[in-house]
Amino acid sequence: MRYDPLPRTQVRARVLRTVSQLDFANFVSSFSTDDVRLGVILLGNPNLVPEKAWTFETTLERRLDRDRGIVSLRGFYNRISDVIDKVPITPVFAGAGNIGRGKTYGAELKVGLRLDEPLGLRRATVDGGATWQKSSVIDSFTFDRRRFVSFPNYRWNLSFRQDTDWHNFAYGVVFNDQGKFIGSDIDFRHTFSFTPDADVFAEARAAGLTFRLDAQRLLRHVHRDRLQFIGPRSRGIVQRQEFRFDTFVKIYKLSVKGTF
Numbered sequence: 001m002r003y004d005p006l007p008r009t010q011v012r013a014r015v016l017r018t019v020s021q022l023d024f025a026n027f028v029s030s031f032s033t034d035d036v037r038l039g040v041i042l043l044g045n046p047n048l049v050p051e052k053a054w055t056f057e058t059t060l061e062r063r064l065d066r067d068r069g070i071v072s073l074r075g076f077y078n079r080i081s082d083v084i085d086k087v088p089i090t091p092v093f094a095g096a097g098n099i100g101r102g103k104t105y106g107a108e109l110k111v112g113l114r115l116d117e118p119l120g121l122r123r124a125t126v127d128g129g130a131t132w133q134k135s136s137v138i139d140s141f142t143f144d145r146r147r148f149v150s151f152p153n154y155r156w157n158l159s160f161r162q163d164t165d166w167h168n169f170a171y172g173v174v175f176n177d178q179g180k181f182i183g184s185d186i187d188f189r190h191t192f193s194f195t196p197d198a199d200v201f202a203e204a205r206a207a208g209l210t211f212r213l214d215a216q217r218l219l220r221h222v223h224r225d226r227l228q229f230i231g232p233r234s235r236g237i238v239q240r241q242e243f244r245f246d247t248f249v250k251i252y253k254l255s256v257k258g259t260f
Contacts (some may be wrong), residue, residue, distance in 0.1 A: 106133030
């Protein structure tokens with residue numbers, strides 16, 4: 001459904017029904033490749049069924065005058081059944097399974113601006129987005145209510161780019177970040193947290209070729225805090241707490257493109 005209450009302003013709403021695809025790997029047993037759980041058996045689950053979800057969302061979009069940019073705000077609510085997560089297959093082994101109903105909801109802001117007029121930067125643009133979101137589901141091991149695994153409460157990105165007339169030279173930078181997210185299994189629970197990251201680039205054309213220099217993952221660090229349990233996590237017997245700090249290798253890349 002779409003409605004235009006004002007010039008350059010649009011309101012959209014939709015209801016969507018989705019059914020996920022299943023991963024064949026979840027039907028067969030395998031061995032864990034986790035750094036501290038090598039050799040642990042991951043059991044397959046032949047009774048796994050797809051996730052089903054109802055999505056309800058509304059978007060408000062505003063186009064700025066003189067084609068200076070666009071701003072949009074989207075709200076969403078997802079009602080999910082047969083959520084796929086880790087479940088106990090035996091008293092000591094876990095595998096993928098359906099853990100019942102869950103929900104996610106939040107809001108997303110997107111902004112795209114041309115900087116020619118307000119700042120006098122010809123052919124320069126700023127694009128950004130931010131998402132705030134929450135989730136809720138019942139843990140299959142402890143029966144406590146928790147958020148979805150690998151589901152951060154927020155994430156954002158901001159990019160700047162300017163194209164010049166000198167050999168079509170362009171340069172830019174991209175910043176991004178996301179909130180903490182959790183993961184769990186029958187005998188552990190962990191939290192990943194991140195630092196903001198940045199990528200920069202510069203490119204130009206000469207002699208019919210495009211030269212581009214990229215510098216990526218300039219700031220990224222990841223911290224993992226894990227509680228390892230003795231036996232099933234539902235017993236609450238902690239064996240140890242592990243802290244891991246990862247520093248990513250910075251990537252510097254020069255590429256040349258052309259038609260030969």
